[in-house]
Amino acid sequence: MAGLDDLNVKEGVEEETVEAVKTLAGAYKYGWETEIEMEYAPKGVNPDIVRLISEKNEEPEWMTEWRLSAFERWEKLDEPSWALLNYPEIDFQDQYYYARPKSMEKKPESLDDVDPKLLETYKKLGIPLKEQMILAGVEGAEDMPAEGRKVAVDAVFDSVSVGTTFQAELKKAGVIFCSISEAIREHPELVKKYLGSVVPVSDNYYATLNSAVFSDGSFVYIPPNTRCPMELSTYFRINAENTGQFERTLIIADKGSYVSYLEGCTAPQRDTAQLHAAVVEIIIEEDAEVKYSTVQNWYPGDEEGKGGIYNFVTKRADCRGDRSKVMWTQVETGSAVTWKYPSCILRGAESQGEFYSIAITNNHQQADTGTKMVHLGRDTKSRIVSKGISAGKAQNTYRGLVSMHPKAKNSRNYTQCDSLLIGDKCGAHTVPYIEVKNNSSRVEHEATTSKVDEEQMFYCRQRGMDEEEAVALIVNGFAKEVLQALPMEFAMEAQQLVAISLEGSVG
Amino acid sequence: MLSIKGLEVKLEDEDKQILKGVDLEVPAGKVHAIMGPNGSGKSTLSYVLSGRDGYEVTAGSATLDGEDLLDLDPEERAAAGLFLAFQYPVEIPGVGNMTFLRTAVNAQRKARGEDEMSAADFLKFIRAKAKDLKIDADMLKRPVNVGFSGGEKKRNEILQMAMLEPKMCILDETDSGLDVDAMKLVSEGVNALRAEGRSFLVITHYQRLLDHIKPDVVHIMARGRIVKTGGPELALEVENNGYADILAELDA
Numbered sequence: 145m146a147g148l149d150d151l152n153v154k155e156g157v158e159e160e161t162v163e164a165v166k167t168l169a170g171a172y173k174y175g176w177e178t179e180i181e182m183e184y185a186p187k188g189v190n191p192d193i194v195r196l197i198s199e200k201n202e203e204p205e206w207m208t209e210w211r212l213s214a215f216e217r218w219e220k221l222d223e224p225s226w227a228l229l230n231y232p233e234i235d236f237q238d239q240y241y242y243a244r245p246k247s248m249e250k251k252p253e254s255l256d257d258v259d260p261k262l263l264e265t266y267k268k269l270g271i272p273l274k275e276q277m278i279l280a281g282v283e284g285a286e287d288m289p290a291e292g293r294k295v296a297v298d299a300v301f302d303s304v305s306v307g308t309t310f311q312a313e314l315k316k317a318g319v320i321f322c323s324i325s326e327a328i329r330e331h332p333e334l335v336k337k338y339l340g341s342v343v344p345v346s347d348n349y350y351a352t353l354n355s356a357v358f359s360d361g362s363f364v365y366i367p368p369n370t371r372c373p374m375e376l377s378t379y380f381r382i383n384a385e386n387t388g389q390f391e392r393t394l395i396i397a398d399k400g401s402y403v404s405y406l407e408g409c410t411a412p413q414r415d416t417a418q419l420h421a422a423v424v425e426i427i428i429e430e431d432a433e434v435k436y437s438t439v440q441n442w443y444p445g446d447e448e449g450k451g452g453i454y455n456f457v458t459k460r461a462d463c464r465g466d467r468s469k470v471m472w473t474q475v476e477t478g479s480a481v482t483w484k485y486p487s488c489i490l491r492g493a494e495s496q497g498e499f500y501s502i503a504i505t506n507n508h509q510q511a512d513t514g515t516k517m518v519h520l521g522r523d524t525k526s527r528i529v530s531k532g533i534s535a536g537k538a539q540n541t542y543r544g545l546v547s548m549h550p551k552a553k554n555s556r557n558y559t560q561c562d563s564l565l566i567g568d569k570c571g572a573h574t575v576p577y578i579e580v581k582n583n584s585s586r587v588e589h590e591a592t593t594s595k596v597d598e599e600q601m602f603y604c605r606q607r608g609m610d611e612e613e614a615v616a617l618i619v620n621g622f623a624k625e626v627l628q629a630l631p632m633e634f635a636m637e638a639q640q641l642v643a644i645s646l647e648g649s650v651g
Numbered sequence: 652m653l654s655i656k657g658l659e660v661k662l663e664d665e666d667k668q669i670l671k672g673v674d675l676e677v678p679a680g681k682v683h684a685i686m687g688p689n690g691s692g693k694s695t696l697s698y699v700l701s702g703r704d705g706y707e708v709t710a711g712s713a714t715l716d717g718e719d720l721l722d723l724d725p726e727e728r729a730a731a732g733l734f735l736a737f738q739y740p741v742e743i744p745g746v747g748n749m750t751f752l753r754t755a756v757n758a759q760r761k762a763r764g765e766d767e768m769s770a771a772d773f774l775k776f777i778r779a780k781a782k783d784l785k786i787d788a789d790m791l792k793r794p795v796n797v798g799f800s801g802g803e804k805k806r807n808e809i810l811q812m813a814m815l816e817p818k819m820c821i822l823d824e825t826d827s828g829l830d831v832d833a834m835k836l837v838s839e840g841v842n843a844l845r846a847e848g849r850s851f852l853v854i855t856h857y858q859r860l861l862d863h864i865k866p867d868v869v870h871i872m873a874r875g876r877i878v879k880t881g882g883p884e885l886a887l888e889v890e891n892n893g894y895a896d897i898l899a900e901l902d903a
Contacts, residue, residue, distance in 0.1 A: 602703050603741040605725035606734075607755035607811060608762065617754055621745030621794065 172443055173644065175413030178265045178383050182302070183249070185242035187386075191215060194356050197242050197303075201325040201359070204332060214345045214355035221349045227512040228541045228573060231417070231454060231481050239419055241357045243302040243384035255307045262306045266299050269410060271379045273299055273307050294374040295406070296321055300391055302384045303359035310374060318367040319403075321376055324392050327363035334365055338396055342425035342462040342489070350421040350456040350483075354390045358423065361391035366401035366432070375631060377406035380422075382442070382453070388419035395425070397432035399465060404435040406634055409478070411443045415451040417480055418443075422457045430465030430492065435473070437630050439638055442478035444645070447536075449508025452480025459486035463495035466521070470496070473629045475638040476503040476511060477645040485543065487516035490524035490552070497526040500629040502638070504619075504645045505538030505570070514544035514575075519552035519585065528559040531623045533642075534570035535649030541573040548585040555585040563593040564622050566615060566649050616643035652850045653677040653700075653819050658711035660692075660699050669695045671875035672711065677819070682851040684861055686886060687872035688894040693854045694738060696872070697823040701735040702728050715819055729755075730762035734817035736808040738824040743795040748807065751795045752777060752814050759815060780813040784840050802833030809840035820844070821852045826860035838863030858890035871897055 185196050194215045198208040223234070247259035255263075255273055266273050296310035298321065305323030314321050320331060328335050345355045362378040382389045397403055411418065420442065428434050436459075445452025455478075461470040472486040488497025499515040517526035526546065534540040546557045563572030574591045596618055604614035620627065620642050627635045653675070660670040669692050677683045687693050699706050700713055702725035713720045720728055743751065757767040768776070781791060784806050796804050805825055812820055822841070826834055841851070841864050853864055861869070861883065869886045871879040873894065878901060879885065889897070 597741075598704065599741045600743055602725060603737065603743070604751075604755075606701050606703075606729055606737075607751075607815065608726050608729035608759035609754060610724075610726050610758065613754060613758055617746055617751065618743060621743055624745035 172413055174269060174410035174441065175443060176268075177412040178261060180259070180261050180383070181246040182243050182384050183246050184240045184384070184387070187240055188237040189215070189239075189241050189353075189357060193241050197357055197359055200242065200244070201328065203325075203328050206336070207328055210340070210345070211356050214352055215357075217346060218349070218352040218356055221352060223349050227483055227543070228539060228575075229481050229483060229510050229512050231510070234419060234454065236353075238386070240384065240387040241390070242359055243387040244304045245301060245306070248304050248306060252307065255309065258307050262299075262301055265301070265381065265383070266379065269379065269381065271297060271299065271408070273297060273309055296374055296376050298323060298362040298376075298378045300360055300362070300378060300380045302382060302387055302389060305360045305362070314373070317373050318370055319372050320363065320365040322363055324358070324361040324363045324394060327394070331363070331365070334396065335363070335394065338425070338427050339394055340425075342427060342460050343423050343458050348458060351423050351458040354392060354421050354423045354458070358390045358392035361393045361422070363393075364395040364403065364405065366397045366403045368398045369400040370398075371401065372403040375404045375406060377408065380407070380409040382411035382418060382420065385414060386416065386418070388421065390420075391422045393422070393424040395434060395436070396427045397429060397434045397468075399429045400431045401429075402433045404631060405437070406631065407436070407438045408441070410441050411453055413443045413446070413451060415446070417445070417451055418453050420453050420455050420457070420479075422459075424457070424459040424486075426461035426470060428461060428463050428465065428468040428470055428495075431467045432465060433469040434461065435471045436461070436486070437634055438474040438476075439634055439641065440474065440476045440478050440482070441641060444478045444509050445480035445507065447507045449480065452509070453478065454481045455479040455484060457484040459484065460489065461487070461497070462489045463492050463497060466492040466494055468492050468495045471498040471500070471629070472515065473500040473626065474502070474513075475626070475630070475641065476501070476513060477641045479511075480509060482509075482511040482513050484513045485515055487518065488526060489518045489520065490526060490555075491520045492524075493521045494523045495521055496524065499526075499528045499530070500626040501530045502533070502623045502626045502642075503531070503540055503542075504533045504642060505535070505540045506645055506649050507536040507538060509536075509538045511539070512541040512543055514542045516545040517547070517557055518545075519548045519555040519557070522551065522553045522555070524552055524555045526557045528557070528561075529625055530561045531626055532561070532563040532572050533566070533619055533622070533646075534563070534572050535566035535646055537569045539571045539573070541575060543575045545577040546579070546587055548580040548582055548587065550581045553582055553584045557587045559587075559589045561589075561591040562622070563591075564619065565593065565595045566646065612643070612647060615646055615649060619646060652679040652681075653713070653715055653852065655713045656711055658696075658699070658713060659709045660695060660706050661709055663705050663707045669706075669875055670699070673872075673875070673877055675870065675877060677850045677852055679818075679850055680847045681867045682845065682853060682864065684853045684855060684866035684869045684886065685872050685877075686855060686858070686869060686889055688898070689856070691872045692875045693872050694823055697735055697821045697852075697854055700728075700821060701725060701733060726758065726762065729815070729817075730759045732818035734812050734815055734820045736805075736812060736820065736822045736825050738827060740796045740799075740804040740808055742797045744797055746795050747792055748795050749777065749791045752811060755811070756814055777814060780810055783843060784810050784813070785836060786810055801828035802830065802836070805829055805833065805837050806840065809837055813840065813844060818849050819852070820849065821854065823854045824856060825853070826855055826857060834860065835863060858886045861886045873898060873901060
């Protein structure tokens with residue numbers, strides 16, 4: 145892959161490259177840039193930068209110390225290389241770790257005070273930062289309800305959260321939904337108790353780096369026996385150049401509560417790669433349930449593999465309480481490189497974890513993604529459904545771990561991994577790890593690899609669809625089980641994304 | 652309507668000539684049947700006309716209302732009004748029958764520069780058509796042809812034909828795998844679609860389908876050519892005597 149190496153191309157060539165990127169990668173809808181005055185921390189990462197981020201967020205001393213100890217640890221770590229990914233070495237000192245729109249220097253009192261340019265940005269992305277009903281579309285089926293639904297949004301722009309909608313209404317239900325920087329200031333007791341308790345500072349290279357330099361992200365607390373009155377969502381937008389986005393999300397579902405949480409992400413198209421390393425921690429207490437859905441649509445790079453986001457993400461849910469439940473659903477269409485394994489620790493008795501994933505890679509995209517189901521408690525259940533779709537010269541790996549510990553008696557796992565290949569230059573790989581340390585548990589694994597069938601293509605085309613429509617239809621069918629697991633309008637967005645990300649993959 | 656002249660076709664990957672000069676004219680509003688023994692090239696003709704990969708046209712032409720079919724992509728031929736009811740309808744897992752049809756209808760409308768059909772209009776349209784073919788709501792929601800019985804698959808083909816309103820319909824051995832009741836249902840569906848501006852090419856091995864779909868003209872195809880043409884009585888002759896006589900004549 146090209147990417148970071150291309151910083152030194154001559155000016156004339158660069159113009160041409162930029163033009164080429166524009167025409168070739170026209171399929172990516174969110175590749176535009178917001179022109180806005182930014183303030184940056186100096187390039188690179190060191191204890192001073194860590195302190196500066198902490199200071200910008202007006203954090204208490206304990207938080208600064210937490211970050212600094214993470215940084216100290218990170219310096220001693222090596223970048224992992226076990227994933228089936230091939231990318232140029234990342235120069236961690238050649239990035240900005242903090243970029244904030246100047247207009248955000250003074251925190252807006254309310255959404256009305258937010259810089260119109262930022263509001264405009266989110267509007268253009270289809271995420272209006274207004275407290276209004278979101279109307280469901282009418283695409284496809286006949287069974288869809290037409291009533292509006294409310295979705296609360298936390299909008300993260302580069303390193304800062306620019307606003308969170310419906311906070312007042314959520315507060316009435318006792319739900320706390322705010323940026324993590326606000327939570328550190330306003331709810332330190334909760335943050336202190338839970339931050340790093342699922343993904344410890346020492347977890348892995350990227351998580352440790354994130355612990356040191358995370359700038360913002362979302363915080364959710366659902367009180368006991370509360371069903372969150374609306375869906376919550378965070379929309380991540382990377383805008384600034386040469387800037388890494390390191391966000392941190394912490395979700396706590398107290399006893400008997402329920403929340404559905406959505407995450408979306410996009411970035412401008414640029415011919416240099418950009419880094420994104422997030423950490424998501426979810427704590428689920430007794431009888432509580434969390435659904436976490438992601439549509440990841442970071443800029444994937446152009447047809448030649450130039451640019452795109454390097455996405456190194458650690459996501460983990462801890463089902464602490466008995467009968468607690470988590471469901472991860474992800475649609476991964478973007479990023480040049482994806483390294484991501486949303487996992488479930490099934491600690492409580494009879495707790496359940498589910499993982500539904502669609503990973504689409506086209507052109508030179510690479511994805512190494514999957515999940516870990518760690519069964520610690522008795523009678524725990526997990527289910528994994530992974531659909532990998534590769535086209536162009538892309539490589540797509542499912543990597544999963546199912547682990548049954550000695551005390552996880554009578555536990556069960558079912559894993560299904562299906563790969564679909566479009567064309568003959570792409571690859572699909574399945575790497576399942578299974579450990580069973582008791583004799584009453586059961587693990588099932590099924591895997592298939594298929595190619596888009598020529599008979600199916602001809603059938604669709606004879607009925608009038610062009611090749612791209614036909615592929616999109618067949619692939620959406622292939623991924624249906626996962627699409628169905630998504631909240632409705634997310635499922636529609638995902639269906640369209642499937643079509644867009646596979647454009648140019650046939651013929 | 653459909654005009655085929657001196658069509659010669661070989662397999663793309665093998666040096667095997669399948670069609671050796673087919674001449675055929677199907678005027679508007681007429682039903683023509685092609686009968687013939689196995690391996691005579693009947694199905695190949697339907698595939699070549701609809702643009703399936705794997706064949707190479709070495710001579711001749713095929714036009715639909717004067718438009719050269721052989722130059723077009725399969726979807727362009729579909730938009731021009733050519734429809735093939737498959738002998739073996741293909742299964743598409745995970746894609747609802749209704750979604751499939753709506754995508755197809757709108758793709759063709761788009762190709763012809765027409766507006767897409769609204770969800771509500773489409774629903775009304777498909778429900779009416781499905782009722783005629785005794786296709787229930789459940790079958791419309793199930794994935795395309797997945798788990799369908801032989802009869803359901805063929806009824807589904809006719810439903811698609813009714814929805815897409817083509818002007819040239821090719822039925823490739825639609826009777827294969829059908830019991831008497833299913834054949835009746837399918838035939839009724841086809842007969843209901845007979846219209847002035849719509850022609851049919853019914854490919855079949857047996858005469859029995861032609862009891863239900865009465866053809867105007869019957870052609871016998873053998874060894875890659877149309878070897879005999881006549882009225883409906885020709886089908887009965889074949890039914891009684893088999894193809895042996897005709898093949899013997901060719902050898903003579």
